[in-house]
Amino acid sequence: MQTCTLYYAAPSPFVRKVRIVAQEVGQDLELAPVFASPVAPSAELLGANPLGKIPALRISSGEVLYDSAVICRYLGHGTTMYPEGAGLWRALRREALADGLIEAALLARYEVTLRPEEFRWGDWIDGQMEKVARALIAMSEDGGNPDNPDIGDIATGCALAYLDFRYPQLGWREDFPALASFADVMNERGAFHATRPE
Secondary structure (H helix, E strand, C coil), rough: EEEEEEEEEECHHHHHHHHHHHHHHHHCCCEECCCCCCCCCHHHHHHCCCCCCEEEEEEECCCCCCHHHHHHHHHHHHCCCCCCCHHHHHHHHHHHHHHHHHHHHHHHHHHHHCHHHHHHHHHHHHHHHHHHHHHHHHHHCCCCCCCCHHHHHHHHHHHHHHHHHHCCCHHHHHHHHHHHHHHHHCCCCHHHCCCCCC
């Protein structure tokens, strides 16, 4: 596979997932940083993705793929990242759960960081964080394999690392020690270490 161009902003957990998958499968990426505000994305990003969202991946044909799940599927096609048979559906379900946790956490964060304080909607924030809590329970009941990760493991690791990065006050590690151990093992993988947000 030829080098692809990834439109990205480093703190994005969805971008991180793509970068980790690329490293895990040995795919080189040319990184193209873009301004990715949810209310005013850059013209460069809009030229790549009409939704103005990251990540977006320009492949060798010139076509642009967007949404981290689509990009990861493209990069990991034909690898153990996407198991065969029933294992595929479990991996994809776990990826969807992890992505949903990230989306809820991002929406709650946007409400606090982007909306003026007098217009913040407390019930909205609470509703998003309840999704996070339910996702953590489901993740804790579903296990994972950090030694031979599939896309579900990668996505789960990214979701948990995002909580550590943006919501250290949440205390999820104390409530879910097995998940915390899983996250710690994932965080020691080279691709996770190389893409750690700062």
